[in-house]
Amino acid sequence: MTHPALLVLLGGALLRITVGSEVYLRYVKEGLRPMVIVTGAVLVLLGAAGLVREGRAWLRQPVLNHRRAEDGSYRVEPHAAHPAHEEEGEDGHGHGAGPRVAFLLGAPALALLFFAPPALGSYTASRDGAAAAVEQADYRALPSGPLTPMSMREFIGRSQHDSAGLEGRQVVLTGFVSRGGGGVDWHLNRLTVNCCAADARPLRVAVHGAGVAPAADSWVQVTGRWRAGAVDARSPVPHLDVLSVTAVPAPRNPYADRAPELAS
Incomplete structure (x- = not known):
């Protein structure tokens, strides 16, 4: 049987x-x-x-x-x-x-x-040497205001194709933490999937100036300014100078890259 x-x-x-x-x-x-x-x-x-x-x-x-x-x-x-x-x-x-x-x-x-295994996290994001490429899009003008929430994909895409719109702007991103290295304090990550966790690819932002790095795999909401610099289109990892970091709960869907909702 x-x-x-x-x-x-x-x-x-x-x-x-x-x-x-x-x-x-x-x-x-x-x-x-x-x-x-x-x-x-x-x-x-x-x-x-x-x-x-x-x-x-x-x-x-x-x-x-x-x-x-x-x-x-x-x-x-x-x-x-x-x-x-x-x-x-x-x-x-x-x-x-x-x-x-x-x-x-x-x-x-x-x-x-x-014992349901957890979603993929920092180990997967750090192991994959290449970040997911972001296709060019027609970006609309960003709204006025002190803070601009963005999905990780939009922030990475704009750093490549619409960097002028990011200059001097305070952006808000959400992701999980992985270790840094090579002059980077730590990385903020999201994982994107086409079908399932087996084909996951990381969206990654290099973080600077946040003091002590949060614990690996912890979810945080980061407010910061884009650091101007060239981004490799094949493995784009833009840099962010952090102004504040806030711990947040893990999202309902860890693979859905959405802009964070700001508290009213």
Whole structure:
């Protein structure tokens, strides 16, 4: 019953993180939720059908007779009405090494059921040497006001293609913290995905002048001014001189790069 039970376990894990929960946002885009729910339901139904089928087969197993051999040992023989085990595995006991190994595939499902791994963070952002490229866009004139909230993508894009609009302006960004190095105090990051966490790419801003760096993976809202300088279009990492840093809760969807909302 290993394979059907594994299907039920995997399907149940998918349903657990999507139905009545938003844990799935740590792993896939928000728009994929219906597909994940359908996949989980199908796996549970297939696994349940397999368990019923194998349960019936188990009830039809032959009755075994224990007979004593001439040397005094006991030998197990099938009943005469069932001359042989037709579904024995390679080891002679109805199962081989494959099903036992298949239990290892249940480890990810058990993790989702009982201990859902967190969203990707500073380790992924620091490991990937290239930041995500930002395509040029037609940027509208920024509104007047003392503070300008921006998504990370917009700030990086403007630093490349509309830097004049950033000069002297106080921008507000939100992201999680990773270590610095090479003259950078620390980095502010967001991760962007096309489909799921497996294809995550970092959006990164180099931070200066913030004193002691916040803890890695902590989410912060940063107010600062763009530091003029060339940005590599293939791996854009603009620089920001920080004026203030405020700790904020992790967003509902960690991969949705949106401009922060300012308190009224």
